[in-house]
Amino acid sequence: MELSWPSLDRLPDVADALRRGWTPDHTRGEAAAREALARIGRDAAGYVASLVDREAKGPPVGLPDGTTAPRLPGYVRWIWDGAFCGFIGFRWQPGTTELPPHVLGHIGYSVVPWQRCRGVATRALRLQLPDCAREGLPHVFVTTDPGNVASRRVIERNGGVLVERFVKPVAFGSAPGLRYRIDLAEHSPAPTPRTATKPARAA
Ligand SMILES: CC(C)(COP(=O)(O)OP(=O)(O)OC[C@H]1O[C@@H](n2cnc3c(N)ncnc32)[C@H](O)[C@@H]1OP(=O)(O)O)[C@@H](O)C(=O)NCCC(=O)NCCS
Numbered sequence: 001m002e003l004s005w006p007s008l009d010r011l012p013d014v015a016d017a018l019r020r021g022w023t024p025d026h027t028r029g030e031a032a033a034r035e036a037l038a039r040i041g042r043d044a045a046g047y048v049a050s051l052v053d054r055e056a057k058g059p060p061v062g063l064p065d066g067t068t069a070p071r072l073p074g075y076v077r078w079i080w081d082g083a084f085c086g087f088i089g090f091r092w093q094p095g096t097t098e099l100p101p102h103v104l105g106h107i108g109y110s111v112v113p114w115q116r117c118r119g120v121a122t123r124a125l126r127l128q129l130p131d132c133a134r135e136g137l138p139h140v141f142v143t144t145d146p147g148n149v150a151s152r153r154v155i156e157r158n159g160g161v162l163v164e165r166f167v168k169p170v171a172f173g174s175a176p177g178l179r180y181r182i183d184l185a186e187h188s189p190a191p192t193p194r195t196a197t198k199p200a201r202a203a
Contacts, residue, residue: 001120003077003088003127006051008044013084015040022112024087027064027172035062051076061102063171069102079111079124086111088124090132090140097137101169104177106132106140109154121154129158129187139183146176155180 004010018024018033018040025032039047050058052075060068074091078084088109093099099106107128111120125142132140142160144151160180168177 001079001081001085001123001127003124004080006048006076006078008048010078010080010084011040011044011048014078017084017112020112020114022086022110024110026110028062032062063102064173065171067171069100069171072100072103077128079109079120081115081120084112085115085120086124088121088128090128092132092135092137092140094135097139097141099141102171104168104172105143105179106137107142116150121150122157125154125158129182129184130189133184133188137184139181141179141181143177143179146178152178155182158182159186 006014015037018037021033023029023033024036036047039050053071054073054075056071056073058071061071062068072091072093074089076087076089079086079088086109088107090107091103092106097106107125109121109124111124129140141163142155143166144155146165160182162178163181164179166177166179168175
């Protein structure tokens with residue numbers, strides 16, 4: 001399984017998943033799927049390019065109540081295992097682990113219904129964490145709903161520690177949420193080995 005950068009050649013599988021009823025945003029449901037399909041129909045290349053936005057150049061982000069909020073730097077990768085399995089996304093504020101109130105966590109993911117319960121999300125999060133460490137963050141926050149048992153297991157299997165129960169902002173329906181922290185020290189990419197210096201030859 002790999003985390004694949006969005007590309008035009010793999011886009012038809014993603015569009016197919018959207019048509020089959022998968023939504024990339026479970027808080028916005030079907031509306032998010034319809035919106036993505038419409039964007040793909042209008043400008044496929046633009047849609048693919050918009051998924052990687054490290055400078056937060058894109059338009060404001062849509063929230064579940066229909067309001068919008070400023071975008072953070074971030075990117076989405078497609079979870080690929082011979083076929084499209086879902087996505088995992090990462091967004092962050094450079095230089096801090098803090099997030100604005102409208103961004104519930106650093107990482108979001110969704111697996112297409114027909115690939116669930118195979119360990120896909122657990123492995124995808126494991127693959128994502130070293131790349132979060134590469135951005136210089138000591139830890140990330142991941143939030144989920146108390147009733148989302150599968151997502152809680154995904155986070156816990158990746159070292160997530162429950163730090164608080166909280167109430168989501170009004171734009172998210174003031175629903176209860178769980179905030180986990182995942183320390184990235186053990187996920188830091190291994191340093192590149194230095195080339196061994198040849199011992200000086202004896203004269
Ligand atoms: C949450 C989600 C990403 C999990 O994806 P997945 O690939 O099926 O997860 P995994 O196969 O890695 O399973 C993780 C764990 O959850 C368990 N699990 C999976 N589905 C479950 C379910 N419906 N009920 C209870 N447990 C479940 C698995 O048994 C596994 O437990 P284990 O580690 O103890 O064996 C997927 O259900 C999904 O896309 N849901 C909709 C979007 C969403 O909720 N995203 C998370 C937002 S925070």
